[in-house]
Amino acid sequence: MLMVFFMGLVGVILGSFFNVVGLRIPKNKSIIAPPSHCPGCAHMLSSIDLIPVLSYGLLRGKCRVCGVRISPIYPLVEAVTALLFAFATWHIGWAWELVVTLLFISLLMIITVSDIIYMLIPDKVLLFFLPFLIVGRILSPLTPWWDSVLGAAFGFLILWFIAIISQGGMGGGDIKLFLLIGLVLGTVNTLLTLFFAALIGLVFGGTILMIHKQGRETPIPFGPAIVIAAIVVYFYGIEIMTAYWHLFE
Incomplete structure (x- = not known):
């Protein structure tokens, strides 16, 4: 303690x-x-x-x-x-x-x-942390170890795809951030993070727009929703997935 x-x-x-x-x-x-x-x-x-x-x-x-x-x-x-x-x-x-x-x-x-x-x-912040997180994942690898590589690629590509189909609805910083999230969390937890981030962003974003009576075109930062989701999934992603699958047993 x-x-x-x-x-x-x-x-x-x-x-x-x-x-x-x-x-x-x-x-x-x-x-x-x-x-x-x-x-x-x-x-x-x-x-x-x-x-x-x-x-x-x-x-x-x-x-x-x-x-x-x-x-x-x-x-x-x-x-x-x-x-x-x-x-x-x-x-x-x-x-x-x-x-x-x-x-x-x-x-x-x-x-x-x-x-x-x-x-x-900022790209400078992401690039600063990238090599340290890579070394960290080498010293403390996921199981299997290649899930970090797959997760990084998956996180980047899925956000890049969303940015394309939404025609700019997703910022470049969010896309690069998910590369680092995928590196740390792996493939499944990265997908879970994206799901929770979208849910949190929808709830809080909708609430803010209603309170301030702004239009849907009003930009709202997505970063805080990603951060909350990533932290929750990092610590409790396995428990969340286990509880979800138990619903179908």
Whole structure:
């Protein structure tokens, strides 16, 4: 439990960094300089402003200097990353698969930020994580090992096919993201992820359109739905498939 707590602490710290990466990489900005600052008044944040999750509550979601509203995405990503890191450590234990899991979670958190803010999944982020996930799957292979290769090809091609028949309804970032998802999850779980992502996207997208009374042509980021589905399937894909097949017994 001490290690679970420690990894949760690592997660909340990295979650703060993932916010920076997700916000700056799509705009081709350095993730190192300038230091974190208020987007409203450009005030450089002090240590009291940078405590993950807690600072948002202490400052009541506003800049301490100018009072501009701070996006709730910041503490949300920090908290979710902490919970997922802690849960992964508890669920998997110390094994090479944990390395794959933490890399996968990190990737998904970063693209969640970029897709919500800019409706963009940056190629730079995907390409950065690709070689690490390949090495991770070599050290902790699926059974059979070639399911990673088949899953990556399947994930890319099926999203590419959907993009063609929908005439641009699927973004290029989503297509490339599913290549990495297929690499990590394998063929069957990639298909299951796509199913759940479509279901989640339909429910949340439809709700947003109804609340804001917008037309069906209004673009909605699909990345968060993919992220939720991929995480659920990663941890519980086997249980979901088993329960599904038991319905027909």
